[in-house]
Amino acid sequence: MFYSLTVNEVKSLTPNSVAITFSIPSNLNEVFSFTSGQYITIKHIIKNEEIRRAYSISSSPKEKDITVGIKKVTGGIFSEYANSEIKIGDVLEVMPPEGRFVYTPANSKEDICAFAAGSGITPIMSIAKTVLSSHSENTFSLVYGNKSLEETMFYKELVQMLEDYRDRFFIQFVTSRAKEDDCLFGRIDLSNINYIIKNKFDVQGFKSVYLCGPEGMINVVTEVLKSKGVEESSIYHELFTSSEEESSESSVSEGNTSVSIVLDDEIHTFDMNQSATILDAVLEEGLDAPYSCQGGVCSTCIARITEGEAKMEKNQILTDGEINEGLVLTCQAHPTTSSIKVDYDDV
Known part of the structure; x- marks a missing residue:
């Protein structure tokens, strides 16, 4: 079921992405309660066509409203609309949160790690906020890849979180198109992952590792983590793009x-x-x-x-x-x- 929600904030994150915040009426607080890492589905009519898109929630469950990050995709009907036309006061149809890529706080200290690329940071933002706020000793370590810092979604908020959680929040930025200070150059590939594990983060010390981004990145990170002794049951992933290749079993009949x-x-x-x-x-x-x-x-x-x-x-x-x-x-x-x-x- 979809509910009509009003946009109460539109914030530019990068030249090609925005954060859209929806106001949640008090009578829908329970309906739109969520666990960190979940997503909402937005339905809207654009040029006489019904468009539905799923976007992960970047806000914390403790926040009053729900925020999603939307990166402009060339030819993406809704993402282009969101980045150019959505304004405060607009009403969109939104489905209650769902999804299985979630973090549930424990009662004891936890050290959590995440690898994200591009807009894959969106659910990781919600997870990081919950990890850091749910226990005073929890730590969160993030590897985040983008073309450049200018194209890094939630960059200012992440920098502020580094200040707020100075001894418990750690980031290694990776940029593929521009060499930036304190950033690794390239992609989140085998060489950079091995460097980070050897010199930055001891992955064997993490209770859980969350991966979000393109399939290639997820596969490479997963294999490296497993080779370093990380249990597969401790690795959680969510694709933000999917391989176009179909399995050999994907042929279908005409019956x-x-x-x-x-x-x-x-x-x-x-x-x-x-x-x-x-x-x-x-x-x-x-x-x-x-x-x-x-x-x-x-x-x-x-x-x-x-x-x-x-x-x-x-x-x-x-x-x-x-x-x-x-x-x-x-x-x-x-x-x-x-x-x-x-x-x-x-x-």
């Missing part, structure tokens, strides 16, 4: 499937071609199923297959255990049996 959809306590039946994704077929039927990115990056469109089978083109979100329980990303799932039952309510 037909009889579909039964459970959505908002109602059952809808129709036939679909197996070459289409379940979400596309559901939307074609005019049903208001939850979705956002349609690229397998967020988790908004998750549903449970209770009868029949489906195969996903890509999956970077669901665990093997969740897949075995029947969960699928419907934007990536194609039915492979003559009939299938999909339950959006049972997730």
